[in-house]
Amino acid sequence: MALKKKNNMTRALLSTGALAFMGMATSSAQAASGESIIKDRCLICHTETGDAAAPFSRISQQRKTPEGWLMTISRMQQQRGLVISPDEKRELVKYLADKQGLAPSETENLRYVLEKEPNVVESFEPLLQETCVRCHSGARIALQRRTEDEWKWLVHFHMGQQPTAELHAGARDRAWFDIALNQVAPYLGQKFNFDTDAWQQWQAQAKQPLSGRWAVHGFLPEKGNFDATMQVTMQSKDHYQISLEGNYADGSPLAGQGKAVVYTGYEWRGTVTVGGVQMRQVFAASADGQSLVGRMYPNEDDVMGGQIKAVKKTAITAITPSYIKQGEQALLTVSGYQLNGKVNLGSGLKLLEVVSKNDNRWVLKVQASPKASVGTRHIKIGNTSASEPLAVYDQLARVEITPNDSIARVGGGGGKIPKQKSVYRAVGYAAGADGKVGTLDDLRLGYMTANWSLKPFDETAVHDNDIQYAGQIDARGIFTPGDAGPNPARKMSTNNVGNLGVVGTVQEDGKSISGESHLLVTVQKFVRAVIE
Known part of the structure; x- marks a missing residue:
């Protein structure tokens, strides 16, 4: 029954509810106002406080992202019997996210969990790592704002909803509940407080249409x-x-x-x-x-997926490739908006030809002088300067593979859960002004074309022949794991899991320069959350 309930919740989060913030819903004008929905649907359990600034108990004392409010409402449906139509749900998410959301500065450095950026390694205070981040991401906590009392009630909720939290590894050997209630909650009440200057300022700021x-x-x-x-x-x-x-x-x-x-x-x-x-x-x-x-x-x-940048003002958004070697020619693609005027490449670089151009994309044939100084140039077209620099370098010194640590998950094999792949890119570096490699002074060149291969990560991976079973990587740096389910060909018919090293090799001037990263191929993820 527990598994069925979890699966039902997952479907609720990923079906009608998820449409609330994916732009596929019918017009929100068809639904009642957010405040009236709260009064009609939520006051069976919540109460009106009589405080105009915070009118609803346990609702008006929290701020969350759209995804955070979606998860809350879905939980109320699944666990508390809330009856709410899809249109009302969409309208309520919109109302709460607008009225009790987070300011832009409050989501900085945490957007990876909203954008579903894979393989991010978090680092939070030990107090949070040891009590909260054992079960979910630190970003899920940091993307909320609550009063101290609300943080304490959240601790009580965890004990009521997941009473085994005290028995988990890392909790049962200490007074987890006491620490969470009397140390963690006051800390969160200060660090992620409900009332902040950032939110007050953002509420007061005029919002610009994005058409x-x-x-x-x-x-x-x-x-x-x-x-x-x-x-x-x-x-x-x-x-x-x-x-x-x-x-x-x-x-x-x-x-x-x-x-x-x-x-x-x-x-x-x-x-x-x-x-x-x-x-x-x-x-x-x-x-x-x-x-x-x-x-x-x-x-x-x-x-x-991948990173996107869009502008509707005069700007240079990208230069591809983002590097050029001394003494060589290269075709550089300059992307942006309303690009017009004379090209200025900076010292040591010569424009040979404008191969093609329009308002948003110029292709330039560029020559770098053999004596061009190693370092960065900010290309300009007219009065528009690139925000990201072009690197001029003498020789490739090292290659770094991103992500440094990653997870892929087996899938398919007759099951309903698909494989979770992993994607790799090679970033080149030249030695910096100090002439040493591997220091903070290294000159980042950007993404480079690489040849991809796999290797066993350790002796156990060699012994278990992980390289044969765990999956394959293609010429684009995309790793596809093996099928899910027991594999009779493996020792003890184990799954096609594995512990691998990912190797990216860049060829330059007849030399091969490689970088490595760690890949853990593991089992399926059976529950998908909007915010992990």
């Missing part, structure tokens, strides 16, 4: 870099229609249509179908409404 023509630059693992134009048309307040059209770096077309909803004045949540694949967009808009930054990924495979 208009956007220049988009991004990366998707299966196709590579792309440049596109995204036309955004307002349908109603904070609800937009999306049209996306552009090209990948290899010249193949990219096109898509979809919708988006904006929460809290800057939290963009969109769904757009590209090449028959439904993609999610999780972006943060700048305060001036002129840029969007975040990730776009397939609905059913968030690992296979």
Whole structure:
């Protein structure tokens, strides 16, 4: 019964509820106002406080992201019997995220969990690591704001809902409940307090509409870099229609249509179908409404997405490749918006030809002098300077593989849970001014083309022949794990799990320079949360 209940909750979070912030819902005008929904649906359990600033008990004392409020409402449905229609649920998420959300500065450095960025290694205070982060991400905690009393009630909720929390490894050997209630909750009440200057200032700030023509630059693992134009048309307040059209770096077309909803004045949540694949967009808009930054990924495979930057102001968003070697020629693609004027490459670089250009994309043939000084240049077109530099280098000194540590999960094999892949890229570095390799002074060159291979990570992986069973990596750096389920060919018919090293090798001037990272291939994830 417990497993069935968990599966039902997962479906609730990932079906009708998830549409609330993916831009696929019907117009929110069809639903009642958020405040009236609370009064009609929530006051069976909650109460009115009589305080105009915080009118509803246990609701008005919290602030969360759209995903956080979605999870709360879904939990009320599954565990407390809340009856609420899909339209009402969408409207309530919108109302609460707008009225009791987080300011942009309060989500900084934590957006990886909202954007579903894979393989992020967190680091939080030991007090949180030892009591809370044993079960879920630290970002899930840090993306909430509560009064101290609310943090304490959350501890009590955990004990009531998951009474075995005290018996987990790392908890049963100490007074977990006492520490959580009397140390962790007061700490959270100070660090992640309900009332903050950042939120007051953001509430008071005028919010900019995001309609208009956007220049988009991004990366998707299966196709590579792309440049596109995204036309955004307002349908109603904070609800937009999306049209996306552009090209990948290899010249193949990219096109898509979809919708988006904006929460809290800057939290963009969109769904757009590209090449028959439904993609999610999780972006943060700048305060001036002129840029969007975040990730776009397939609905059913968030690992296979990438970083996106969109602008509707004059700007250079990317230079690809982001490096050029002394004495060599290179074709540089400059992406941006409203690019017009004379090209200025900086010292030691000569423009040989403008191969092609339009408002959003210039392709330049560039020559680097053999004596060009090692370092960075900020390319300009007209009065527009690139925010990210172009690196001029003498020789490739080392290669770093990203992510440094990663997880992939077996799947398929007749089961319903698909494989979870992992994606790798090689980042090149030249020695810095100190001439030493591996120091903070190293010059980052950017992503480079690499040849990919796998190796056993340790002696146990050699003994268990993980390299044969755990999976394969292709020429794009995409690792696909093996099938789920017992494998009779393995010792004790174990699963196709494994402990591997990922090796990326860059060829330059007849030399092979490699970097390595760690990959753990493990079993399926049976419960997917909106915020892990």
